[in-house]
Amino acid sequence: MSDGRSSNQYGNSAGIEVRNLSYHYGKMQALDAVSLTLSNGINMLLGPNGAGKSTLFSLLTGLKTIPRHNVKGVRIKASTKGAAPKPTCEISVRGVNLQNTRTDIMRSMGVVFQQSTLDLDLTVQQNLLYHASLHGISPKTALRNIEDVLLTLSLNNKLNAKVRRLNGGHRRRVELARALLHKPSVLLLDEPTVGLDIESRALIIKHVRTLTEREGLCVLWATHLMDEVTSADNLIVLHAGQVKAQGISNKLCAHYQVGSVAELYRQLTANMEAL
Numbered sequence: 001m002s003d004g005r006s007s008n009q010y011g012n013s014a015g016i017e018v019r020n021l022s023y024h025y026g027k028m029q030a031l032d033a034v035s036l037t038l039s040n041g042i043n044m045l046l047g048p049n050g051a052g053k054s055t056l057f058s059l060l061t062g063l064k065t066i067p068r069h070n071v072k073g074v075r076i077k078a079s080t081k082g083a084a085p086k087p088t089c090e091i092s093v094r095g096v097n098l099q100n101t102r103t104d105i106m107r108s109m110g111v112v113f114q115q116s117t118l119d120l121d122l123t124v125q126q127n128l129l130y131h132a133s134l135h136g137i138s139p140k141t142a143l144r145n146i147e148d149v150l151l152t153l154s155l156n157n158k159l160n161a162k163v164r165r166l167n168g169g170h171r172r173r174v175e176l177a178r179a180l181l182h183k184p185s186v187l188l189l190d191e192p193t194v195g196l197d198i199e200s201r202a203l204i205i206k207h208v209r210t211l212t213e214r215e216g217l218c219v220l221w222a223t224h225l226m227d228e229v230t231s232a233d234n235l236i237v238l239h240a241g242q243v244k245a246q247g248i249s250n251k252l253c254a255h256y257q258v259g260s261v262a263e264l265y266r267q268l269t270a271n272m273e274a275l
């Protein structure tokens, strides 16, 4: 079923497909057979503390290794002599399997992690140039991209400022600028607006939404802030490592007969205290 979301130069292929992904920390199951299809557009990931959002991000970004486990966490044995065991967990990005082709896929991804990963003692430009060099972008192109991206994020006057001297809102915008510098087609944002004032939050939201619409990006956006979800966004509710619901936000609300995303969220995570 078409949800009317934008297609673009990447066609209609899903930005990210996750199949049957489980993850354990020792005996603690952080993700339990998670399956997701994320198309171009904004995909909002809502979940209470401990739902598994950051674990999912770590697996998508290669910070954690995708396990070759079945859903019960049992290591898979080869069924035929000599044959390689077939993993039950699969993640693909733009149709390419992440387990097989990690480096190329990483180039197509921009990431803003929950915790800042900027070097505080470098300037904004130095941070961004370093990131560009990791992506193999020439200094000349990098400087042009940096200028463009800082301008669109109203940060052009901060080019030579040390990150340590920037306020929280400006630092988050630099993180976003860095994530966009190599022109990714998939953007992963782990609570990008947490702790920001209203103005900084609004600027980041507006910029990401405009860019997503214009460039046809696939964005996975984890948040606790339900007012960041619009009626047309694809919404995923993750709770205790399981996907409780996914679909276009207003359709999900209609399906569950609730009047708002907040109500939907409360209903789907109602047994939280009992866990």
Ligand SMILES: Nc1ncnc2c1ncn2[C@@H]1O[C@H](COP(=O)(O)OP(=O)(O)OP(=O)(O)O)[C@@H](O)[C@H]1O
Pocket (backbone or CB within 6 Å): 025, 028, 029, 030, 047, 048, 049, 050, 051, 052, 053, 054, 055, 056
């Ligand atoms: N390194 C770790 N060792 C053991 N358990 C962990 C580890 N990291 C996370 N967990 C547990 O895994 C579960 C999922 O954690 P995760 O950080 O992915 O959730 P989250 O949805 O990102 O939470 P938050 O919104 O608080 O960031 C939680 O129960 C958490 O306590």
